[in-house]
Amino acid sequence: MSFWENFWDIFWWFIYVYAFFAFLFALFVIxxxxxxxxxxxxxxxxxxxxxxxxxxxxxxxxxxxxxxxGMAERTMERSRRNQEEADAYIRQVAAASPTEELSKAKALLDAGTISPDEFEKIKSSILV
Structure with a gap:
């Protein structure tokens, strides 16, 4: 009788493989x-x-x-710190200062891309 013909042999083989990979995961995390x-x-x-x-x-x-x-606390602290750093980076990169936005709008007005009314709308939305 071969290995693959017996259900329980296959079942226990999967349990052993699962336990081995769970052990390896725990080992590398530690x-x-x-x-x-x-x-x-x-x-x-x-x-x-x-x-x-x-x-x-x-x-x-x-x-x-x-x-x-302590392992769980260190993991949570590292996760919180990484999230704060990512949020700070996103705020730094994504959000332009109001003066930058206003100067971009002024450049568009000077180039004739937007009308004075559109410039005033942009200006009011920036300054609010």
């Missing part, structure tokens, strides 16, 4: 957290990496139990 943590000294980072290399399953479990809450 390694990233170890290197991003500003509170850990270089020696503690080295100790965690050595334990993760030689006792991976036990080290992952210990790290998640001992430092899991």
């Amino acid at each position: 390694i990233g957290d170890v290197f991003r943590d500003q509170e850990l000294t270089g020696w503690w980072k080295a100790v965690w990496i050595v334990f993760l290399a030689f006792l991976p399953i036990l080290s992952v479990l210990v790290y998640l139990i001992a430092r899991g809450k």
Whole structure:
């Protein structure tokens, strides 16, 4: 009987593959957290990496139990900081100052692209 003929063999194979990829994901998240943590000294980072290399399953479990809450807090803080930086960049790039908008409208008026009435509408909308 071949492997693919037995449903339970296939089922358990998928469970093992899922567990392996979940372990790898947790391992890489923990390694990233170890290197991003500003509170850990270089020696503690080295100790965690050595334990993760030689006792991976036990080290992952210990790290998640001992430092899991701090890991979540650091992730949320990093996420908040990234969002603030992105928002500041978007505001800086997207929003022109009122004087820039007014000078653009004046240039359009001088070029004859817009009428004086349209210029006054733009001016009033900028200054409001």
